[in-house]
Amino acid sequence: MDLGLNSKVALVLGAGGGLGSAIAKSLGAEGAKVAVADIDEKAAAATADAVRAAGGTAMSLVWDLADVGSVDAKVSAVEAELGPVDVFVAITGGPPPGGVAGQSADTWRKFFDSMVVSVFAITDRVLPGMRQRKWGRIITSTSSGVVAPIPNLGLSNALRSTLVGWSKTLAAEVGRDGVTANIVLPGRVATQRISFLDEKKAEREGRPVADVIAESTGSIPLGRYGDPQEYGDTVAFLASERASYITGSVIRVDGGYIPSI
Numbered sequence: 001m002d003l004g005l006n007s008k009v010a011l012v013l014g015a016g017g018g019l020g021s022a023i024a025k026s027l028g029a030e031g032a033k034v035a036v037a038d039i040d041e042k043a044a045a046a047t048a049d050a051v052r053a054a055g056g057t058a059m060s061l062v063w064d065l066a067d068v069g070s071v072d073a074k075v076s077a078v079e080a081e082l083g084p085v086d087v088f089v090a091i092t093g094g095p096p097p098g099g100v101a102g103q104s105a106d107t108w109r110k111f112f113d114s115m116v117v118s119v120f121a122i123t124d125r126v127l128p129g130m131r132q133r134k135w136g137r138i139i140t141s142t143s144s145g146v147v148a149p150i151p152n153l154g155l156s157n158a159l160r161s162t163l164v165g166w167s168k169t170l171a172a173e174v175g176r177d178g179v180t181a182n183i184v185l186p187g188r189v190a191t192q193r194i195s196f197l198d199e200k201k202a203e204r205e206g207r208p209v210a211d212v213i214a215e216s217t218g219s220i221p222l223g224r225y226g227d228p229q230e231y232g233d234t235v236a237f238l239a240s241e242r243a244s245y246i247t248g249s250v251i252r253v254d255g256g257y258i259p260s261i
Contacts, residue, residue, distance in 0.1 A: 003030045004240055005027065005031050005087075005236070005241070006031030007031060008031075009032070009035070009085050009086050010024075010033070010034050010035065010086065010087035010239065011035045011075070011088050011126070012037065012091070013037050013038075013065065014037070014092060015037055015038055016039075016040045016044045017047070017191070018193055019186060019189060020047075020089075020141075021036075021043075021046075021047040022229050023141075023232040023235045023236070024047050025050055025054065026232035026235065026236040027089075028051035028057070029056065029236075030240070033057040033083065034051050034057070035058070035060075037061050037074070038060075038062070038063065039062065039093075041062045044062065045060045057082070059082060061074060065093075065114045065118040068113060068121050071118070071121045084126075084129045085130075086133075086137065087239045088123060088136075089141065089235060090119040090123075090140045090163075092115040093115070094143075094156055095111045095153075095156055095159070096155070098153075098154060100158055103154070111159055116159055116162050119163060119166075120166065123138055123170070127179070130174075130177070130179045134177060136174075136177075136178065136179035137180055137182075137238065137239045138170065138179065138181040139182055139184060139235055140167050141183075141184050141185075141186065142160040142161075142164065143156055143160050144186065144252070145157040145161075146183075146185065147185065147250070147252075147260055148258055153197075164250065167181045167182065167248070168181075171247040172248065175247055175248075180238075180243070180244065181247055181248065182251060184234065184238065184251050184253060185250060185252045185253065186226070186253055187220065187226060187252065187253065187254025187255055188217070188254070188255070189228055189230075189253070190225040191228060219257065220254075220255045220257045221255060222255035223255075224255065226253065234251065
């Protein structure tokens with residue numbers, strides 16, 4: 001199946017590793033020109049190198065999402081090297097574990113800026129061009145916590161839920177201009193973030209990490225953690241011409257893990 005992504009320009013945040021890297025590689029494999037953005041310069045460069053090694057086109061750039069004032073300059077750099085952005089994939093780093101009670105106002109503001117306001121600002125920067133060209137994709141990767149809040153991930157549950165309401169509203173506003181907006185939810189996908197959370201849970205509960213992983217996989221109908229490439233390929237499809245009638249949706253890539261309907 002031709003996904004119709006050849007020569008489309010994709011900007012992928014958090015693409016230095018884990019889910020973001022997998023997404024960048026999947027888009028590159030479909031012929032998209034990929035801007036790999038990450039706060040970690042070496043990680044971003046490694047993903048861009050992997051895209052190029054597989055025959056794709058990529059650039060890397062260091063991007064601190066907390067610096068909302070740099071959005072125009074960063075997007076301009078992508079446009080200068082690759083062209084106008086057709087696909088924007090937003091992945092923002094996860095905040096530290098903890099509850100919602102007792103968090104300081106400064107903590108809320110810090111992560112709201114980096115996880116939420118940054119996505120709004122980048123979208124507003126690339127959206128006019130998409131609407132003018134009558135084609136665009138805004139894809140936001142959040143967390144299963146927006147459907148079933150995850151214990152001890154209070155900041156993530158609250159802030160990522162904001163993105164769901166925003167994306168649904170945006171989809172209704174831009175659909176007639178050929179632009180789609182969708183949310184993608186990872187379940188337990190084998191990334192460094194999941195390993196970190198498993199280790200923290202084991203530490204908190206005084207149990208071996210292996211027991212925590214066994215308990216977690218036991219709650220997944222497919223009986224395993226997901227492969228990042230499975231997630232990346234799903235996002236590549238949503239970014240494609242073939243997915244032009246999918247918008248305002250929340251897509252779960254979770255092996256059946258999320259218990260709600």
